[in-house]
Amino acid sequence: MSLSRNIVVLRRLSYKSSFAFGTNLRCAAASTTSRCGCNFSSIGSISNNNSNNNTSPVIRWGILSTGRIASDFVKAMSLVENAKAVAVAARSSTSASTFASLHSIPTHHTSYQELISNPNIDIIYIATIADHHYTYAKASILAGKHVLIEKPMTLSHSQTLELITLAQSKHVFLMEGMWTRCFPALHKLRELIASNDIGPIVYVQGDFGYAFPSEYSSSDRIWFPNSGGITYDVGMYIAQFGRIAFPKSKIKDVQAVGTMKNGVDYTVMATVTYDRSLACENSNGGSEHNADDIMCSNESSSTSSEEGSTVGMLQMVLTGASNTEERCVLQGTLGRIILDGPFHVPQRLRVVYNDGRRRGESDNSSSGNSNNSNNSIDVSGCTDSNNNNEVVHDFPLHKDPYQGEWNNPGSIGLVYQINEVADALRMGKTECDSFTWQDSLDVARIIDKIVRQVRGK
Numbered sequence: 001m002s003l004s005r006n007i008v009v010l011r012r013l014s015y016k017s018s019f020a021f022g023t024n025l026r027c028a029a030a031s032t033t034s035r036c037g038c039n040f041s042s043i044g045s046i047s048n049n050n051s052n053n054n055t056s057p058v059i060r061w062g063i064l065s066t067g068r069i070a071s072d073f074v075k076a077m078s079l080v081e082n083a084k085a086v087a088v089a090a091r092s093s094t095s096a097s098t099f100a101s102l103h104s105i106p107t108h109h110t111s112y113q114e115l116i117s118n119p120n121i122d123i124i125y126i127a128t129i130a131d132h133h134y135t136y137a138k139a140s141i142l143a144g145k146h147v148l149i150e151k152p153m154t155l156s157h158s159q160t161l162e163l164i165t166l167a168q169s170k171h172v173f174l175m176e177g178m179w180t181r182c183f184p185a186l187h188k189l190r191e192l193i194a195s196n197d198i199g200p201i202v203y204v205q206g207d208f209g210y211a212f213p214s215e216y217s218s219s220d221r222i223w224f225p226n227s228g229g230i231t232y233d234v235g236m237y238i239a240q241f242g243r244i245a246f247p248k249s250k251i252k253d254v255q256a257v258g259t260m261k262n263g264v265d266y267t268v269m270a271t272v273t274y275d276r277s278l279a280c281e282n283s284n285g286g287s288e289h290n291a292d293d294i295m296c297s298n299e300s301s302s303t304s305s306e307e308g309s310t311v312g313m314l315q316m317v318l319t320g321a322s323n324t325e326e327r328c329v330l331q332g333t334l335g336r337i338i339l340d341g342p343f344h345v346p347q348r349l350r351v352v353y354n355d356g357r358r359r360g361e362s363d364n365s366s367s368g369n370s371n372n373s374n375n376s377i378d379v380s381g382c383t384d385s386n387n388n389n390e391v392v393h394d395f396p397l398h399k400d401p402y403q404g405e406w407n408n409p410g411s412i413g414l415v416y417q418i419n420e421v422a423d424a425l426r427m428g429k430t431e432c433d434s435f436t437w438q439d440s441l442d443v444a445r446i447i448d449k450i451v452r453q454v455r456g457k
């Protein structure tokens, strides 16, 4: 089957038909095939186990580790057409075999390296604690495997840059698991910003807090000295909005303050300043990434009033002390877009216009079907009777056969990411359009600065 034929078939078969996600197909396909701009260098071929029966090739996944998110990930994968977990590895044979039988995975390995060397795998999903992301991603890339790494990609900008450079030289796909970016609501957000719907963005403000366990446990990754703490856990979910709001800008400055608990950062307030007068040439799938690609200056700088229109600001509040609303606001000169909580599993965008120009107007440009509660397409246009300046875009999550069984609420949304990775691989891309290498580098730069400032190292 030719590659172009495969892509057409893929558009029709985004999800397993048994769940009858009729209208989802359109949304998933649209959101994954129309946002190119990625690196089209050719990559290793994907297995085509079904070349004779008119379906897309199966993407063969290797699952590296058996923790909580790995379990959610393979459950979500079970709902995706033509993606299959074919092998899993854990540090112990009991964990590997238990996970394999629980999720009907045919092969299990008792070392990560054995999985990486398995020739029957196309892509490795690295879901260990973040301390080991760099090591096993590097080994996987060197073995010629495509790689999806859970967030954070690594624990430093320099390690992230190293992996990206290596993936580029080996022509393999590499992505950080910023799954939020693959949700239909986030595609709509980017569409609204690109069309200047609310004018140039002035600032982004978001909070992400959830109560860490009250008792310290040395085996809970949240307290691990190197990779624990609130910033490495959820800081990227807000930081990633920077390149959505200010896509061609460079980070000018990062200022953070915070408190510590049990040796890790606990409550953090950070402000990122973007210089919007400097276009970042490498901003989308660029071929060159270097050490000072993002920050135009390492110096802290105050912002004078003359800079008002060329500066963008991103403000984030993170805490492990309490559950917060987890809301994000992008304020433009003509209005604002609000992502209601929990924004890392985005299902609703509210657009509030300053001048009422959309009063009562229904914006169904994404052709929603408001009668289908199982879909994830835009059922927008329901204006709030108390606020006629507001347009609501709803993207309900799919009907969920695993309701209540997820380790992390909302993990059903991993299907969007799994589908986008599959699309990228089949199209021969080395980056995912929705979260590019430059996106990861930008986020890593911000996280580096926050962690250093708050932890004082």
Ligand SMILES: NC(=O)C1=CN([C@@H]2O[C@H](COP(=O)(O)OP(=O)(O)OC[C@H]3O[C@@H](n4cnc5c(N)ncnc54)[C@H](OP(=O)(O)O)[C@@H]3O)[C@@H](O)[C@H]2O)C=CC1
Pocket: 065, 066, 067, 068, 069, 070, 089, 090, 091, 092, 095, 127, 128, 129, 130, 132, 150, 151, 152, 177, 179, 221, 232, 233, 408
């Ligand atoms: N996308 C998302 O929504 C989420 C992403 N994450 C990310 O996924 C990653 C894993 O998180 P999560 O699944 O919650 O973590 P868990 O603690 O549940 O699992 C971590 C896994 O890491 C492996 N590991 C390797 N070395 C060690 C070690 N020295 N100590 C402990 N574990 C080790 C273990 O694999 P084994 O024993 O099986 O070999 C373990 O199963 C993190 O990077 C996190 O940020 C987490 C939650 C949600």
Ligand SMILES: O=C1OC[C@@H](O)[C@H](O)[C@H]1O
Pocket: 210, 233, 234, 344, 408
């Ligand atoms: O990625 C994540 O999202 C949800 C959080 O609760 C979790 O701790 C984090 O790792």
